[in-house]
Amino acid sequence: MTQEPLNICLVAPLPPPYGGIAHWTQMMLRHASTVDGVQLAVINTAPTWRSIHANGLMVRAFGGALQLLRDCVRIAKTLSGRRFDAIHLTTSGHLAALRDLAVSYLAGWFGVGLVYHVRFGRIPSLAGGRSLEWRLIRRVMRRAAAVILIDAATFEAVRRAEPRANAVLVPNCVDTDALPRGVPGEQGVKVALFLGWVVPTKGVGELVEAWTRLNPLGWRLDIVGPFDEVYRDALLAGRTAANLRFLGQLPHEEAMKHMAACDLFVLPSYTEGFPNAVVEAMALGRPIIATDVGAIPEMLADGAGVLVKSRDADALAEGLTRVVGDEGLRDRMAGRALEKAHRLYTINVVFRAYEGIWRSVSGVDAMDSMER
Structure with a gap:
């Protein structure tokens, strides 16, 4: 059975600077180029405005505000110029949660399903608390069509603290x-x-x-x-x-x-x-x-x-x-x-899981992909 092609907007960092999520993004692009029926377009969210040790609150707040504006403008332009079946948004939390909420509203405005990919391990300590970071993340989870979580402790914490989230456990991968x-x-x-x-x-x-x-x-x-x-x-x-x-x-x-x-x-x-x-x-x-x-x-x-x-x-x-x-x-x-x-943890195993989620969110051959 021939599947409908998937067009995915991947909101994630690319090097430089080099980091785990940026490497994952490169790996996704490389693997997607070998997979029929999946096309990824990346909106690069890499923080190019600070060095690795420039972590002061004022520096992060000012630079983060500028990057929030930059990222949202890029995403809006991209979504207005091309049809996508889903937005795959990666997050490392902290101030990026503000951007995540903005992206969730842009996804709703353009009628595109949002896959929210939580790429950090602090959720068990945040969940159920009253911090601004958790309240923002929880709101994005509610608005997302699917929430990808990368470890069992985070998955269980989200299931308890935000049962309305469509949480899916998918580990990271290696090529x-x-x-x-x-x-x-x-x-x-x-x-x-x-x-x-x-x-x-x-x-x-x-x-x-x-x-x-x-x-x-x-x-x-x-x-x-x-x-x-x-x-x-x-x-x-x-x-x-x-x-x-x-x-x-x-x-x-x-x-x-x-x-x-x-x-x-x-x-x-x-x-x-x-x-x-x-x-x-x-x-x-x-x-x-x-x-x-x-x-x-x-x-x-x-x-x-x-x-x-x-x-x-x-x-x-x-x-x-x-x-x-x-x-x-x-x-x-x-x-x-x-x-x-x-x-x-091989990329073939994990990428099939991503594709199943994308198709489920978009409604494009969802059952066929999940059964493969």
Whole structure:
């Protein structure tokens, strides 16, 4: 049976700056180009008005207001010039919730169904509260035709706090075909890798403290991601860092080569949604240490990794000591992570779920897509 083509307006960030959602957007575009009957048009919502450390309230409020206006104008122009079957809106919360509400009204004005994709892991702590952020997000959820949630804790929190929302649980994904293969590790040294923005909320301070305290023989820590030199210097002040390197931001393909060759991946974030870096490390068969936030406990369940408490350098040091000193444990974790990623998180599996939601929202061959 021939399906009607789908035209989807994807409201999401693209690099630069590089981040998890921006990478997901690139992955969606690349995969959609190989799928018959689905066309994605992206409205780029990347915050180009501040550096990674410019997080002051006034800076965020002023820059966010300008971006809200810019994004809404772009969306209105795009919707007025082309017919879409659905709008897929990604959100990381905070001030973006104001934009999300505006987009929900634009979707209603143009008669296009809204799919609201919540890409962060703080909903369980927000739900049921009285914060402005939660009230805005809850209102958007009510107006959306479907709400995509990326982890079970968020899904259950939304079901309890906003039962009128059409909530759907869909994890993030990885394009296994785009990952490097057969990348050899370094001779004479084992490498632990951090990949992400080098900011306090990624737990980089705790990681550097734990690593320099342990100073494991025969190991090196590579930190890959954009950083501010002042922050880096503050992290290293008074510490010996002979077995630690800050490599800066690398192209994604190069970063994946580092991940494929590493002996351990570490992500000690304070908060996460469903981190792409963790699912990529799983798909590459890397042993993983990560904090127990967002979807990570689900991802690393059943022995697929080691969980540690967030914001706790002592707990991270204990986890590192356990994993660095046990090659058998690393091998077991890596094998379980690899199997789980390929069973649950491949882009083919997840994209079919998205397509089913889009068709259901738009009414275009909805049942046929959901049955495939």
